[in-house]
Amino acid sequence: MAKPLTVADRAKVPPFQVMDILARVGELRAAGRDVVSLCAGEPSGGAPSGVSAAAARLHAARSPLTYTPALGTAELRAAIAGHYRRWYGIEVPAANVAVTGGASGAFVLLFLSAFNPGDRVALARPGYPAYRNILRALGIEAVEIDCGPATRYQPTPDLLDAAEREHGPLSGLVLASPANPTGTMVTRTELSALADWCAEHGARLVSDEIYHGITYPEPGAADPAGVCAWELDRNTVVVSSFSKYWGMTGWRLGWALVPDDLLAAVDALAGNVALCPPAPAQFAATEAFSEQSYAEAEQAVAGFADARVALLDALPRLGWGDAAPADGAFYLYADLGPALEGFADSTVYCAALLESAGVALVPGADFDAAGGRRTVRLSLAAGRAAVEEAVERIVRFQAARRG
Numbered sequence: 001m002a003k004p005l006t007v008a009d010r011a012k013v014p015p016f017q018v019m020d021i022l023a024r025v026g027e028l029r030a031a032g033r034d035v036v037s038l039c040a041g042e043p044s045g046g047a048p049s050g051v052s053a054a055a056a057r058l059h060a061a062r063s064p065l066t067y068t069p070a071l072g073t074a075e076l077r078a079a080i081a082g083h084y085r086r087w088y089g090i091e092v093p094a095a096n097v098a099v100t101g102g103a104s105g106a107f108v109l110l111f112l113s114a115f116n117p118g119d120r121v122a123l124a125r126p127g128y129p130a131y132r133n134i135l136r137a138l139g140i141e142a143v144e145i146d147c148g149p150a151t152r153y154q155p156t157p158d159l160l161d162a163a164e165r166e167h168g169p170l171s172g173l174v175l176a177s178p179a180n181p182t183g184t185m186v187t188r189t190e191l192s193a194l195a196d197w198c199a200e201h202g203a204r205l206v207s208d209e210i211y212h213g214i215t216y217p218e219p220g221a222a223d224p225a226g227v228c229a230w231e232l233d234r235n236t237v238v239v240s241s242f243s244k245y246w247g248m249t250g251w252r253l254g255w256a257l258v259p260d261d262l263l264a265a266v267d268a269l270a271g272n273v274a275l276c277p278p279a280p281a282q283f284a285a286t287e288a289f290s291e292q293s294y295a296e297a298e299q300a301v302a303g304f305a306d307a308r309v310a311l312l313d314a315l316p317r318l319g320w321g322d323a324a325p326a327d328g329a330f331y332l333y334a335d336l337g338p339a340l341e342g343f344a345d346s347t348v349y350c351a352a353l354l355e356s357a358g359v360a361l362v363p364g365a366d367f368d369a370a371g372g373r374r375t376v377r378l379s380l381a382a383g384r385a386a387v388e389e390a391v392e393r394i395v396r397f398q399a400a401r402r403g
Contacts, residue, residue, distance in 0.1 A: 010136070010137045010138070010139060011137065013133035013136060013137055014129070014133065016129060016130065016133075016366065017347075017362060017363065017365070017366040018039060018040055018041075018362055018366065021039050021350070021354070021360055021362060022037070022039060022040055022360075024354065024360075025037050025039065025354070025360050028354070028358070033358055034358055035354070035358045035359070035360060036358060036359050036360070036382070036386050036389050036390045036393065037359075037360040037379075037382060037386075038359065038360060038361055038378045038379045038380070038382060038386065038387065038390050039360040039361060039362055039379060040379060040381070041180065041244070041329070041330065041331065041379050041381055042249045042379075042381055043244065043247035043249070043300055043304075043330075043381045044247075044381060044382050044383055044386075045247050045296075045300050045303075046247050046248075047246060047247055047248045047251065047284075047288075048246060048247070048287065048288060048290075048292065048293035048296045048297060049292070049293075049296065050287040050288075050290050050292050050293050051246070051248065051284050051285060051287045051288050051293060052284075053287070054283065054284040054286070054287045055280060055281075055283075055284040058280055058283055058284060059280070065279045065280055066279065067275055067276045067279070068276045068277070068279050068282060069276065070267055070270040070271035070274075070275065070276055071097070071098045071099060071266070071267055071270055072097070072098065072099025072100075072255070072276070072277055072282055073099070073282050073283070074094065075286055076099055076282050076283075076285055076286050077094040077095075077097040077099060077255075078094045079285075079286045079288075079289045080092075080094075080097045080099070080255050080289075081093065081094045081097055082289060083289055084228065084230070084257075086289075087212075087213075087225050087228075088225075088228045088230075088231055090228065090230060090231055092230065092257060095263070096257055096258050096259070096260070096263065097255055097256075097257060097258075098255060098256045098257075098258050098263075098266050098267075098270065099253065099254075099255050099277045099282060100253075100254045100255060100256060100270070100274075100277055101252050101253070101254070101274055101277050101278065102241060102243065102252045102253060102254045103208070103210050103239050103240065103241040103243065103254035104130065104134075104254070105252075105254060105274065105277070106239045106241075106254050106255065106256040107130070107131070107134055107206075107239060108134060108138075108273070109256070109266050109269050109270055109273065110206060110237050110239065110256055110258070110262070110266065111134060111135060111138055111140065111206075112138060112265075112269055113262045113265040113266050113269060114171075114172060114204045114206070114237065114262060115135075115138070115140050115171055115172055115204070116140075116171075117138065117139030117140060118139065118140070118141065119140050119141065119171035119172070120140075120141045120143050120167055120168060120169065120170050120171055120172075121135055121140055121141070121142060121143065121170065121171060121172040121173065121174060121206075122143045122144075122145055122155065122160060122163055122170050122172070122173045122174070122203075123135075123142055123143065123144050123145065123173075123174050124144075124145055124147040124153065124154060124155050124174075124175070124176070124179065125144040125145060125146055125147060125367075125368050125369075125370065125371075126147075126153065126181055126182060126333065126364065126367035126368035126371070126372060126375070127144075127174075127176065127179065127180070127181075127367060127368075128176060128179075128180045128181075128208075128367070129366050129367060131174045131208075132144065141167075143163050143167050143170065144370075145159050145160070145162075145163050146370065146371075147159065149322065149324075152184045152324075152325065153179065153182040153184045153324050153333075154175075154177070154179065154184055154185075154186050154190065155173065155175065155194065156190070156193075156194075157193055157194065157196075157197040160173065160194075160197055160201075164201070169201070169202075170201065170203045171202075171203055171204065172198075172203050172204040172205070172206060173194065173198055173203055173204075173205050173206065174206045174208065175191075175194060175205060175206070175207050175208065175229075176207075176208040176210075176211075177191070177207070177208075177209070177226060177227070177328075178211040178212075178214065178215060178226065178327060178328030178329040179211075179329070180211070180329060180331060180367075181324075181331050181333040181362070181364070181367045181377040182324035182325075182326075182331070182333045183324060183325070183326035183327055183328055183329045183330075183331045183332070183333065184324055184325055184326075184327050184328075185215065185226065185327040185328050186227070187227070188222065188223055188227045188232075191207075191227050191229060191232060192232050195229060195232045195233045195236060198233075198236075199233060199235070204235070204236075204237065205229060205233065205235075205236040205237070206236070206237045206239065207228075207229035207236055207237065207238050207239065208239050209226060209228060209229070209238055209239065209240045210239065210240050210241045210243065210244050210254070211226075211244050211245075211328055211329040211330075212225050212226040212228070212240065212245065213225045213226070213244075213245040213297065213301065214244060214245055214301050214304060214328055214329055214330060215301075215327065215328035216305050216308060216326070216327065216328060226328065230257050234259060234260075235259050235261075236257075236259070237256060237257070237258065237259065237262070238256060238257035239254065239255075239256050240254065240255055240256075241253070241254035241255070242254065242281075242285055242288055244329075244330075245297050245301070246288045246293065246297055247297070247300060248281075248285070248288070251278070251281040251284075251285070252277075252278055252281065253277060253278060253281040253282065253285055303383055303384065304330045304380050304381065306384045307330070307380040307382075307383055307384040307386075307387045308326060308330070308332075308380050310384050310387050310388055310391075311332055311378065311380060311387050311391070312326075312332075314387075314388075314391045315334075317391065317395055318339065318391065318394060318395065318398075319337065319338055319339055319398070320334050320335060320336050320337045320338075320339055321334065321335030321336065321337025321338075321374075322334070322335050322337075323335070330379055330380040330381045331377055331378065331379055331380065332377070332378045332380070333364070333367075333375060333376075333377050334375060334376060334378070335374050335375050336349060336374055336375065336376060339398050340374055342401060345363070345365070345373040345374070346363040346364050346365065346372065346373055346374055346375055346376050347363040347365055347373075349363070349376070350362065350363045350376060352397075353394065353397055356397060357393040357394065357396065357397040358393065359390045359393045359394055359397070361376045361377065361378055362376065362377040362378075362379075363375075363376055364376055364377065378390075
């Protein structure tokens with residue numbers, strides 16, 4: 001008898017619930033249902049017009065699209081370096097810029113390069129589930145740190161000390177600011193303290209800055225786009241993307257600022273894993289750094305800010321519990337509070353809301369396996385009109401449940 005084939009243990013990670021919910025939204029819409037989706041972190045406006053026009057010219061010219069260098073074209077890497085000069089006033093060598101297949105591709109390359117199987121890497125909980133699942137698939141222990149309202153849902157050196165006492169030495173920390181799902185940010189002082197802790201403990205800091213630029217600072221605030229970790233420590237790995245600020249999710253293009261000691265490894269892995277990032281997206285993406293593209297992106301951010309105000313104003317009507325302060329990104333992460341009564345957890349609540357009222361939210365269990373049974377994440381990326389319509393439907397749904 002032939003020996004049965006098996007699925008590798010490393011592949012047994014949970015699916016990302018957002019993708020499952022999006023699939024159900026698609027099914028309902030195909031069946032003629034009117035669904036308001038506040039599910040995905042996907043800007044509704046799409047790429048800047050100059051990027052789309054560049055892509056159209058490229059395809060109209062019927063130029064052969066061949067492989068590019070593994071870490072991206074020289075032109076795009078230089079343009080990204082110029083972006084850091086514009087936003088943060090820092091000089092980034094283009095040679096240290098690695099263009100990748102989305103930020104997700106960057107995380108795979110960087111986790112492979114920076115950490116060994118069995119290493120421990122700290123993550124904030126609640127947090128983006130793909131960090132945890134990619135690390136575990138690579139044989140790296142994801143040490144989740146419970147980060148609640150007391151620390152504004154962000155890790156601190158004291159929490160890292162406690163994690164080391166409980167789990168043993170840490171080899172890294174993944175930090176997101178603004179964070180998904182909470183939208184909270186760390187200040188320059190807080191980021192500096194975390195970078196110092198990592199340097200003192202021999203841990204690599206991986207700074208996810210994909211939501212930089214989508215922030216809601218007070219007028220005259222310092223670091224309005226966010227603080228880049230490379231301003232503080234060039235041993236840090238910085239990950240970013242064209243997906244959020246520029247609205248280019250489907251183009252699958254991201255990048256990383258790679259420290260000198262990791263460059264050769266990242267280059268070799270990139271050439272073996274993906275050969276190169278998508279060539280058409282690279283050629284068009286250089287237009288993302290034009291004045292017009294920045295202006296269009298800022299207009300989109302203003303739309304997110306408008307939707308955020310509408311949602312925050314509507315929270316009393318929803319009757320939910322506490323919500324995380326949404327400093328940036330385009331999410332609201334909230335406890336359902338009294339609205340959860342009659343439902344086993346937020347997953348059941350969200351499923352009923354989608355089927356009955358045609359509103360798609362994400363249950364918090366995806367982001368926090370310990371405490372997410374009571375929470376939901378709403379995305380503002382669909383705009384104010386969608387947010388306002390969703391609120392009305394949620395209010396009616398909850399009123400009908402109360403009888």
